[in-house]
Amino acid sequence: MVQIFKFLLKSSKSPGRAHFRPTFLDNLRLAVRGGHGGNGLPKYGGVGGQGGCVYLVAKEGLTLRKVVQGLKDKRVAASSGEDSSKASIFGRRGLDQKIEVPVGVQVYDDQQKLIADLNEHAATCIVAGGGTGGCTATNFLGRPGENRTVNLDLKLIADVGLVGFPNAGKSTLLKAVSNAKPKIAAYPFTTIRPQIGTIEYSDLRSITVADLPGLIEGAHANFGMGHKFLKHIERTRLLVFMVDIFGFQLSPRHPHRDCLENVYALNKELELYDPSLLEKPSVLLLNKLDKEGAHEIFSKVKPFINDLASGLDQCPEELRPKQVLKFESIVPISAINSSKIPQVKSQLRRTLVRLAEKQFLADEDQVREKLKQRVSLVGPKIT
Ligand SMILES: Nc1nc2c(ncn2[C@@H]2O[C@H](COP(=O)(O)OP(=O)(O)OP(=O)(O)O)[C@@H](O)[C@H]2O)c(=O)[nH]1
Ligand SMILES: [Mg+2]
Incomplete structure (x- = not known):
């Protein structure tokens, strides 16, 4: 009898629920x-x-x-x-x-x-x-x-930070491009903690990518643990915004935001949290292009996304940013379609290399300027 009780007690031990785990x-x-x-x-x-x-x-x-x-x-x-x-x-x-x-x-x-x-x-x-x-x-x-x-x-340090609303496909992309194995599901807030993956290239170069939990409107005011996640963006060199081409609706109580509104909303959240984040180089990935009707939406919104400032008057007031983002590139993708993934990987790398070159030239100019000042202070005056 005791043995049976012992067995029952043992077998009732279920694995810890996700929200009880550290x-x-x-x-x-x-x-x-x-x-x-x-x-x-x-x-x-x-x-x-x-x-x-x-x-x-x-x-x-x-x-x-x-x-x-x-x-x-x-x-x-x-x-x-x-x-x-x-x-x-x-x-x-x-x-x-x-x-x-x-x-x-x-x-x-x-x-x-x-x-x-x-x-x-x-x-x-x-x-x-x-x-x-x-x-x-x-x-x-x-x-x-x-x-x-x-x-x-x-604050996590990564080359690339994936930013977007829930369900946009950020983790799907991270899984496709890197060695990480994030959880992916068809409901919002699947990712509840930041995760870093490494993209490895054939020449052994590597790039680190941080998959951040989905933002919600009001994240700048710390809604939905906004600050906890937004702060990790500060240390990334390149921001990759990911938007579902069909838009996103948090719940039936919230309005449906189409793809363009999503871009403005992300822009606004970052601006309200820290306007200097808008100066960071960024790339926009429009995801789920494999779905029916996606290409029509893409060709409709592309001109507006290319020039976000021009569409500001049609953007709902609560989403309207003061300063608009300027993307290095806008790439339509499908995170579940592996044939497009090499293109995304090389795009990210090219952008990072370009940024590093820009930074190098800017540093060189700075050093030259400093040297000039030193020489004019110490040496004979050059007229
Ligand atoms: N059709 C299609 N579905 C996709 C694509 N990318 C992601 N999905 C699906 O979209 C859902 C959400 O994907 P996730 O990768 O979990 O989204 P996420 O942005 O990480 O979401 P959170 O972690 O909640 O912020 C999943 O059911 C994916 O299978 C895509 O390119 N095409
Ligand atoms: Mg996720």
């Missing part, structure tokens, strides 16, 4: 404290050891969830410096505490002031300095270490 963590608050400085020894003029510091080091392949799992609790303290003694006039320094964090973490203090941007592997920053050891200047008393709370904000 979600993508992109924010972490830590209380950090530097070690106290050791006391000096007045009799011999001894100096106490400095307290250890708490520092962060960026490491590739880490997630904030792993960081949390690696910590005992969210308080990290370095050890105190040793007091000066007869045997050891200079007290030993306290041990440092190193916390490894994912690449892409920005560190903010309590007042939301940026302390450091750990955007490359092995980038380091001290978040809590140790107190100085006691010496004649401090009456031989060690000083307390820095004690504060820091906020770690993870």
